[in-house]
Amino acid sequence: MAKRPTVPPADAAPRAPRRSGRPTSARPRAPKAASPKVAAPESPPPRPEPAPEPAAAAPGPDQREMLETLSLNLARAAMTAQAAIAEAALSQADRPAALSPDPFNVGPAMTSVMSSLAARPDRLFSAQADLFSRYMDLWASTARRAAGEEPAAAPSKDKRFKDPAWSENPMFDVMRQSYLVTADWMNGLVSSVDDVDPRTRRRAEFFTKLLTDAFSPSNFLASNPVALKALAETNGESLVKGMQNFAADLERGHGKLKISQADYGHFEIGRNVATAPGKVVWRDELFELIQYDAATDKQRAVPLLIFPPWINKFYILDLQPANSMIRWLSAQGFTVFVCSWVNPDQDKAGFGFDDYLEKGVYRAVEKVLAQTRSKHLNTVGYCIGGTLMGAALAHMAAKKDDRVSANTFFAAQHDFAEAGDLLLFTDEHWLNEVEQQMDAAGGVLPGAAMAETFNALRANDLIWSFFVSNYLMGKAPPAFDLLFWNADQTRMPKTLHLDYLRKMYGQNALTKGEFEIGGLKVDLSKVKTPLYFQASREDHIAPMNSVYRSARAFSGADVTLTLAGSGHIAGVVNPPSANKYQHWTNAALPASLAEWQAGAVEHPGSWWNHWADWLHAKSGDWIPARDPEKGPLPPLEAAPGSYVKVKS
Template sequence: MIETLSLNIARAAMTAQSALAEAALSRADRPAALSADPLNVGPAMTSVMTSLASRPERLFQAQADLFGRYMTLWTDTARRAAGEDVPVTAAPDKRFKDPAWAENPMFDVMRQSYLVTADWMNTLISSADDVDPRTRRRAEFFTKLLTDAFSPSNFLASNPAALKALAETSGESLVKGMQNFAADLERGGGKLAISQADYGKFRVGENVATSPGQVVWRDELFELIQYDAATDKQRAIPLLIFPPWINKFYILDLQPANSMIRWLSEQGFTVFVCSWVNPDADKAAFGFDDYLEKGIYRATSRVMEQCGTDRLNTVGYCIGGTLMGAAMAHMAAKGDERINACTFFAAQHDFEEAGDLLLFTDDHWLAEIEGMMDEAGGVLPGSAMADTFNALRANDLIWSFFVSNYLMGKDPPSFDLLFWNADQTRMPKALHMAYLRKMYGQNALARGDFEIGGVRVDLSKVRTPIYAQASREDHIAPMNSVYRSTKLFGGPVTYTLAGSGHIAGVVNHPAAVKYQHWTNPDLPDTLAEWQAGAEQHPGSWWPHWAAWLHERSGDWVDARDPKKGALKPIEPAPGAYVKVKS
């Protein structure tokens, strides 16, 4: 057994060394990073450290606090070694859920000392209260990234679960882990692209994105999909969904059991989806005006033509909702009343408190992004956006898979949502830079300084009824940011708060009986006031929304057949654009 273990460790080492050598060769002729500090962390840390150094009493108190925590840890460890029943002093953490972390004294001390030190470091950085808030938040964010990276769970020698797997498999777990590591390096073209799912288990149009329907329109910017009716009667006013162009639309149609699109069809709505093209260099100059005129206006016109109506209801998800809000303000300025009612999923229009993504929108990082897009021919590679989103939840989306895939040698899970998460799209330079600068950088839409389609738009002129959904744990469109956005519109707004985050908070089929949601018919000045008067309900918010939507969707009419409308079917759903890989 010892001989087998030794041979397997040697095999694992050789596999890793070979993979790293091939990765180095594959990237040898590529340009170096535009900046040694692309996210401008250095100046932020300098500001924070200068602030802390100017107040030595705070540093002294912090050091005394750390020493006190260690003394408590050492004392408890000594008492536990002597046989006393001493409760755990550090908070539980799912990185350390294996019983060996608590049962083995050595790993218990390692775990607790790490948690104490990490918490101390993060708290110290946060205490620099005389620093610009955004600068401090950048320092906090990257200190958290650093402390997360140095968790003992991320290293083979200090992870008892990984060591146990190594011993039980005579090293086969490590061999498999290094094979996974080599495969991910190869898939990333020399850059480590950690697998989050078993990508071979899913095929778009075969076992994800399977709701039946037809592509009834296709042009250079989008495909318009109309889904088959699931009822004999449908509401007269159709529903058109604009997903974010950052991701592919089938997050709303993963599997029959969790498909929002299928569920909406079963409620009697005529459902359309705008499936955005995965842009290449020829779309580099496309900006907000293009996505307004060639996207929103054209797609809504085609839906009305297909259904023979003079109005429709719309949904805007995330950045698709930002565009939809600006479009409705543009329509209000023109007296265009085609939008009967609009729903926003996790969409922001006021970016003053837009969460951690604000950290990526200072001038230094924007110059880095622009240079990256220039090198890619005028588009932002899909992997760049994936890296950003993964960094926002590093423990969940990076380190958990690092440990499982490489240290434990496990296969990535067969999880449809994570498959979708990795199926990223590119973004045109003009559009993306305008979005980052105008929305995140200048908050122009909320301030009335945003121009689109030749009009400086004013959201307060929008009188259309709006349903705004937010999620309590959303780190991309924080619930307060969405709430602030609702206060910008001039018409009636219904705000609903869901449990969970940016994706699971939205995609929560009622049959799953998961999470909860809160409702309050009033819209007071602040989210805190809204929450104080809100009523909690178990399960999904979809039925509440559907009831709101039914009231604004007209009479019942005979179900519509996508093959018999004014627009001729081109190919079955989910179409061709969604299958284009980045």
């Protein structure tokens, strides 16, 4: 076996170069002729060794410190999240499992849609070809942009991708556009099914939209350039704060994630929200009656009583002085009363519509008339408070009770045939789940349950935007009065809530004349009281078409309808001083909303002045202003009272 050549060790000294002299070959050479001696040439100078490749510069002290800080912060963020999740798992371990793995009955709806698509392979093939075509267009556009032939895309109008980083960076731009293509295609595919029950298809559409919204690249740290930029600029501190926010929300929800939408510690009821001056002049087991101080020397003779929804608290109408409807109405010369509903507990589990009619509407009307020594009053019903007030007006009509001179509805429904996405939560499968949930809570629906439903209707605005801001960006929730109010939910009695969902949403009984309240089946068409309806163009809870149908259901009344810009809350709470949005008016009430809109006149800004003109005409003469402390009902405490401060 041949020997392996010896390799000198790496640290061995180099050998001296060999001089040319004796040949290395063993063969002898022929003798050469003598030649004159010449000086031997000097050895050539040593060849310079090539310069070593420059090594990568070691990070400087500042860079090392930044990298160390980033590493530590990432570790802190991970440990914070892991500890919070472990704590949440422990807190949930002894709780009963969810009542159903599919409480919204999505599975059967998706099965029906997929079966329909499978039965039409031509439609499915066409849809796949359409998706392929969209992707080819996207990649072609991306290639042109990479070659400098096409400018960067303009910032998106979609609020999730409005930051320029989404369009300036080619990688994130492709990610954004491919997501939008896929989400639009998937939602369109489900919507294209036309041979299944419309409500089944709508359920599939709704939850497909929830799914595609959840998988937006903006909701993940690694695919959100804005969150990554914040991470880099803060050396990971943004993620640490985000995970601290995450842990705090898990703790606030007792192991269930309860995303903060506002800085709840910034607001205090009676200190910087719900501050309009007034007095509680009546209190019983169901409500407190608040009379507000006069803001003018004279007031209209006919007082105004407002019934807000019992799903939320009344101070949506009295957030800050600048946007308080209650203060504004007082400044217009109206004597304003508000029914502040109790936050019901288990002792009210059996309360239903009859109780809220007799112990709520009728008793509040009686007390306002006693306090003002008036024979008549005007009323307002907001949202579900308006649904109750509509039934009460029909009950009054049947009993020939004319104490209400005029009534206004804010975003209120009575005809529920087109009541929007909330109809998806009212099939019997889900109602049985709700009933079991209320039984487990002692006969009331927890406030958080209703909040989760409303948030799901606008998931991008009310869930994912806060998920990104609070957790991925590490920002503190804003000090926003409306969102503080939005999170201040109330409980609901089992009997009342199930009757509302089953008979209104499920059976549309009120408009059909099949709803019984106060011992009578009531008929909305028998109401003769003048009515003012306000609807909002972008309302997702009381859709404008549903409100319009409700207005037409009062066929025997003189109805005025105004359509406001914005949604369920901002469309109502829009003071004239804000100079925001617009509103439309039309004296006629044709068969459809589309016809009404075609003949409507657009006006800039708030609808409040239009309503106030209508209300003044129905509120009697001017009289000396009323003082809440000088009426027959003795003041019990200052507004906003005690009931509004009870937390769920």
